[in-house]
Amino acid sequence: MTAGMATGAGGRTVVTGIGLLTPNGFGLEEFWQATLERRSGIGPLTRFDATRYPARLAGEIDGFDPASHLPARLLPQTDVSTQLALVASDWALQDAKVESGGYADYDMGVVTANACGGFAFTHREFHKLWSQGPDSVSVYESFAWFYAVNTGQISIRNGLRGPSSALVADQAGGLDAVGHARRTVRAGTPLVVTGGVDSALDPWGWVSQLADGRVSHAVDPEHAYLPFDTHACGHVPGEGGALLVLEDADAARHRGAHQVYGEIAGYGSTFDPPPGSGLPSGLARAAELALADAGVAAAQVDVVFADGAGVGELDRAEAAAINAVFGPRSVPVTVPKALTGRMHSGAGPVDICAALLSIRDGVIPPTGKVTRVPAEYRIDLVREEPRTARVSCALVLARGRWGFNSAVVVREALPR
The missing domain is CATH 3.40.47.10 (Thiolase/Chalcone synthase)
Known part of the structure; x- marks a missing residue:
């Protein structure tokens, strides 16, 4: 038997804003053009020396400088996955043209998914613990590793104090977050920022991904990840994701939302x-x-x-x-x-x-x-x-x- 659930009746929930960062494109249109042209973001892993490992290819987001997007105070307290999530949420809210003061604080929520937590941050701080002692470990380690940190940091940065959640279900979690955000909108919260972002391309994160035995050992980036192909040999880990602004369709119309991408039906x-x-x-x-x-x-x-x-x-x-x-x-x-x-x-x-x-x-x-x-x-x-x-x-x-x-x-x- 399989356990299942589906949401109940309610109003329509629409997507009015998108923020996206992937290995083959920053932003929606760049990603889309690369995808239509079959331009891959997969290549040799560069975050550390991976030559000793059986798998050496990854989908890395190259050229991302968090300091050019986020306040300096946030950088020492956030993992790369949270930095990506914060930028994606900024872009999504800007894309939706959600004006400050347009909604009451408690009318806007956040629902995100995360599968890996803050691997790179924790790896760095644990190395300090082992090599320098406990006094050297950042106080931010207490939450920077946590699966719910993206929801919390997005909420704090944007004053989104409505119903919020964090979900963990590996690759399925991002869809679960969107499904739960839709349920939250239909229950009466007019706007919810939702989606998922992950990054685990440090040595600890890499080993954790190799452990499942499903990562491709191919050395040719063009043929390393071939879903549904006769030569399929596993997947290539990637980083990034997307945050979406979901709104009740009537509420979006009432505030004069300038675009609707479609409905989460x-x-x-x-x-x-x-x-x-x-x-x-x-x-x-x-x-x-x-x-x-x-x-x-x-x-x-x-x-x-x-x-x-x-x-x-x-x-x-x-x-x-x-x-x-x-x-x-x-x-x-x-x-x-x-x-x-x-x-x-x-x-x-x-x-x-x-x-x-x-x-x-x-x-x-x-x-x-x-x-x-x-x-x-x-x-x-x-x-x-x-x-x-x-x-x-x-x-x-x-x-x-x-x-x-x-x-x-x-x-x-x-x-x-």
Whole structure:
């Protein structure tokens, strides 16, 4: 059996602002152009000497200078993942043109996901502990490592004192955050900043990622992460993510929101049965819950943004789930994260952004450098070139380690 949930009835929840940082683009439009052109952000890991490790490729965000974006007082108290999250939230609120004083403090909340915590910060401070003694350790270590710190720091920086949460579900967590933020909006909070950002490319973080046995040992960045490919050999870790401004559609209209990217129309999550039970993954059920929550039939979905593990067994299981919901080769499937690496909690929100842009521009992005899909998968994977298509509804899927499955339905915002 799989456990599942979907949100209840309520008003429409729309996306009015986006802030995004990924290995292949800073900001929404730069990321989108790189994705459509199949420009990869994957390359040799440069944060430390990785030559002794079996995996040496990563999706790094190069050229990011937190000091040019954030006050100096924040830098010594924040991990790189929090610095990225703060900048992304700044950009999202600016993009939404949320004016200071436009909402009461308690009418704005924050819901983020984080899978790794502040690895780099903690690694640095523990090194001080071992080499210099406890008096050398930063007092900020007490919270800089913590999974909820991004929610707290975004709230403090922007005066967002409404209902706030932090979720941890590995790769699925970013979609869970968006789903919970939607629930928060529908329960009466007019605006919620939500999404996920992760970074764990220091030695401690790197070893923790290698431990699961799913990281690619390939040395060619062009062919290291090939989801749904016959030559799939694991994934490449990445860093980054996206923060979105979610608003009640009526509240957004009332404040004169200048843009609406689309609607977060449905959400579902499940948990897999125990390993060895012989029972199937709960991914298909998560997709069905999200579609039911949105009131959307499978035939109305124009594209699936897949999880794309890049591991044969897991790709085969996801293909089976997609077939179970939609039928063989019945819907285009894409995995744009093949160009960025798997960004843990940041991956799902970035896929939501890509889905919104697919709706806006009428184009489905390709799946990295994948060339050959096993016939047994029976999926219509978009490869090699972007595909022009009428896109009004997309399904985004994500899976986390130890059985987390999440799905979000993104739909074009229709006038009431």
